[in-house]
Amino acid sequence: MTDLLARTAALIDVPSVSFAERDLADLIEAELRSSPWLTVDRVGDNVVARTTLDRAMRIVLAGHTDTVPVNGNASARIEGDTLWGLGATDMKSGLAVMLELARTVAEPVVDVTYVFYAAEEVAAEHNGLKVLFAERPDLLAGDVALLGEPTSAAIEAGCQGTLRIDITLAGARAHTARPWMGRNAIHRLGRLLAVLDGFEARRPVIAGCEYREAVQAVAVAGGVAGNVVPDQATVTINHRFAPDRTATEAEAALRVVLAPVLEEGDTWTLVDAADGGAPAIDHPLLAALIERNGLPVLAKLGWTDVARFAAHGIPAVNFGPGEATLAHTADERVERAPIERCFAALDDLLRRGA
Amino acid sequence: MTDLLARTAALIDVPSVSFAERDLADLIEAELRSSPWLTVDRVGDNVVARTTLDRAMRIVLAGHTDTVPVNGNASARIEGDTLWGLGATDMKSGLAVMLELARTVAEPVVDVTYVFYAAEEVAAEHNGLKVLFAERPDLLAGDVALLGEPTSAAIEAGCQGTLRIDITLAGARAHTARPWMGRNAIHRLGRLLAVLDGFEARRPVIAGCEYREAVQAVAVAGGVAGNVVPDQATVTINHRFAPDRTATEAEAALRVVLAPVLEEGDTWTLVDAADGGAPAIDHPLLAALIERNGLPVLAKLGWTDVARFAAHGIPAVNFGPGEATLAHTADERVERAPIERCFAALDDLLRRGA
Numbered sequence: 243m244t245d246l247l248a249r250t251a252a253l254i255d256v257p258s259v260s261f262a263e264r265d266l267a268d269l270i271e272a273e274l275r276s277s278p279w280l281t282v283d284r285v286g287d288n289v290v291a292r293t294t295l296d297r298a299m300r301i302v303l304a305g306h307t308d309t310v311p312v313n314g315n316a317s318a319r320i321e322g323d324t325l326w327g328l329g330a331t332d333m334k335s336g337l338a339v340m341l342e343l344a345r346t347v348a349e350p351v352v353d354v355t356y357v358f359y360a361a362e363e364v365a366a367e368h369n370g371l372k373v374l375f376a377e378r379p380d381l382l383a384g385d386v387a388l389l390g391e392p393t394s395a396a397i398e399a400g401c402q403g404t405l406r407i408d409i410t411l412a413g414a415r416a417h418t419a420r421p422w423m424g425r426n427a428i429h430r431l432g433r434l435l436a437v438l439d440g441f442e443a444r445r446p447v448i449a450g451c452e453y454r455e456a457v458q459a460v461a462v463a464g465g466v467a468g469n470v471v472p473d474q475a476t477v478t479i480n481h482r483f484a485p486d487r488t489a490t491e492a493e494a495a496l497r498v499v500l501a502p503v504l505e506e507g508d509t510w511t512l513v514d515a516a517d518g519g520a521p522a523i524d525h526p527l528l529a530a531l532i533e534r535n536g537l538p539v540l541a542k543l544g545w546t547d548v549a550r551f552a553a554h555g556i557p558a559v560n561f562g563p564g565e566a567t568l569a570h571t572a573d574e575r576v577e578r579a580p581i582e583r584c585f586a587a588l589d590d591l592l593r594r595g596a
Numbered sequence: 597m598t599d600l601l602a603r604t605a606a607l608i609d610v611p612s613v614s615f616a617e618r619d620l621a622d623l624i625e626a627e628l629r630s631s632p633w634l635t636v637d638r639v640g641d642n643v644v645a646r647t648t649l650d651r652a653m654r655i656v657l658a659g660h661t662d663t664v665p666v667n668g669n670a671s672a673r674i675e676g677d678t679l680w681g682l683g684a685t686d687m688k689s690g691l692a693v694m695l696e697l698a699r700t701v702a703e704p705v706v707d708v709t710y711v712f713y714a715a716e717e718v719a720a721e722h723n724g725l726k727v728l729f730a731e732r733p734d735l736l737a738g739d740v741a742l743l744g745e746p747t748s749a750a751i752e753a754g755c756q757g758t759l760r761i762d763i764t765l766a767g768a769r770a771h772t773a774r775p776w777m778g779r780n781a782i783h784r785l786g787r788l789l790a791v792l793d794g795f796e797a798r799r800p801v802i803a804g805c806e807y808r809e810a811v812q813a814v815a816v817a818g819g820v821a822g823n824v825v826p827d828q829a830t831v832t833i834n835h836r837f838a839p840d841r842t843a844t845e846a847e848a849a850l851r852v853v854l855a856p857v858l859e860e861g862d863t864w865t866l867v868d869a870a871d872g873g874a875p876a877i878d879h880p881l882l883a884a885l886i887e888r889n890g891l892p893v894l895a896k897l898g899w900t901d902v903a904r905f906a907a908h909g910i911p912a913v914n915f916g917p918g919e920a921t922l923a924h925t926a927d928e929r930v931e932r933a934p935i936e937r938c939f940a941a942l943d944d945l946l947r948r949g950a
Binding site: 363415419434461469 | 718773775782820829
């Protein structure tokens with residue numbers, strides 16, 4: 243059997259920070275084109291490969307090719323059965339599983355669509371899967387979808403929604419030697435950040451899965467000059483919310499939380515938002531996958547493109563070898579065993595069906 | 597008599613935000629060169645004009661040509677005896693007084709040096725007076741110096757010091773859907789800003805002048821990506837301190853104030869610092885100016901280049917028509933009367949001496 247840990251390491255060593263996925267997309271496209279049973283399409287840096295066997299059902303396997311920015315972990319490093327490196331868990335180990343299935347399963351009993359897409363780790367407007375749904379929805383047709391996002395080889399059902407807000411606090415400029423003549427907008431930010439830091443997250447249970455919300459400042463900016471009391475300070479907030487709320491409802495709830503520190507003259511701008519996805523695990527193909535492999539079923543806390551498939555009527559779950567808690571950390575790493583378990587379970591599903 | 601309000605308006609209408617003073621320096625240089633009793637030198641965008649009459653004493657009149665960034669007030673507007681516009685008070689009205697003295701006082705009883713210099717409103721390293729002291733100290737020689745900084749036509753003695761600190765708070769990255777796996781450096785900033793906002797300023801009295809210290813955040817920056825708990829957040833702080841402390845002592849005192857919100861792994865960088873200047877008003881020329889015009893003597897809260905002359909052994913004070921509390925505000929303006937009072941007092945000093 244192919245060494246899937248080494249295959250993941252090779253993918254890590256092709257950098258693919260968001261908006262710079264071209265080299266990795268080129269490599270993936272070239273490899274897929276070498277399997278004659280696959281029809282390969284490319285839209286920008288998004289690559290889709292399909293079998294066309296006229297089976298009764300079609301499974302979509304999808305994964306994003308981009309990573310968050312480098313954090314001192316650009317190069318792959320293997321020790322024993324552990325692989326360190328940017329994207330090890332989110333989600334080049336998932337891509338390695340998909341590529342190996344595409345290369346080796348020439349005659350699946352269900353048709354298979356492999357989707358490799360760009361720009362998942364940035365604002366939703368850039369998302370490669372969104373681009374494909376808009377420009378080539380025919381390429382994404384299917385009965386169920388599985389995304390290789392990190393789940394430690396468990397099934398993560400549904401996902402939380404996400405929204406980003408820019409809030410600009412107002413003040414009044416003055417010379418810093420006489421600050422009482424003005425009002426410091428950056429100082430005002432202190433109270434807002436205290437509210438964010440003290441946010442009490444809801445933890446609702448939906449279809450047996452416990453979700454856990456979060457509100458985090460992800461960017462801050464402000465300042466006029468080194469001797470001027472600043473009249474503006476901006477904070478960008480990312481809110482993750484459980485799928486029992488729409489993005490609109492979650493934004494309204496956040497407004498209530500922050501109302502005590504906002505004033506007339508401040509601005510509130512919704513940057514992007516995506517609804518979550520409810521758990522959807524009753525399709526026969528998903529039920530078979532879960533039962534034959536004894537997979538645990540959990541809530542997905544991160545927003546994933548599961549919600550996009552759900553919005554297009556395709557039941558979808560997350561199922562990938564990485565460990566979600568390590569995603570986006572300097573210590574990102576993945577173990578050999580869950581990669582091999584994911585591969586074996588999907589290989590079985592493609593060869594045996596429901 | 598020349599309309600000094602209109603003369604100030606004309607100077608406002610030549611934009612000169614820091615690092616873009618060239619047009620204004622060109623205009624000033626050309627005007628000074630048209631007075632045959634002046635020797636004119638230019639170093640970069642700094643212009644110096646001197647009489648060379650071999651008088652027993654020499655007065656230096658100095659003013660900076662730059663302004664802070666535009667704040668919806670780029671164009672001059674006169675209503676009655678009030679002039680609005682960027683630099684009206686800080687300090688194009690002072691420049692108008694200097695230019696008018698240079699144009700009209702051909703045979704002063706003391707030698708006079710007029711210094712027009714760039715880049716006062718930015719980090720000390722760029723300061724035009726600093727450049728002149730380094731490259732052409734001979735041009736700045738004199739017995740006393742008067743700076744046209746805004747004082748409402750009073751004498752402001754000495755000045756407070758200023759220092760800028762960059763503090764970077766550390767955290768640990770994580771995915772924003774699982775923030776408990778990391779530590780949000782921007783959220784930590786909230787506690788630091790609360791300390792700044794609650795800073796209790798000292799107000800020491802020195803030589804009869806009450807000073808008033810201040811600590812202000814003037815810039816803030818942080819963030820990695822829209823879905824990452826940020827591991828760094830930086831705040832720039834401007835501290836104004838009374839002249840009974842050196843910059844080193846003031847920085848040490850600030851460290852004590854902020855120690856409760858700083859941790860190992862955070863960084864503290866001194867960006868720039870300038871000692872204040874003690875009050876120095878016993879020189880016969882300054883004493884005559886104060887006494888003959890009945891001028892009030894007050895503490896200067898802002899740092900000014902008074903401190904640079906003091907460091908070179910030249911007694912110096914601030915004396916300008918603008919109102920200090922209006923400097924760097926959107927409503928910056930100046931009245932006709934204090935401009936005329938400043939002009940008359942200096943005209944008298946140059947023609948009569950001590």
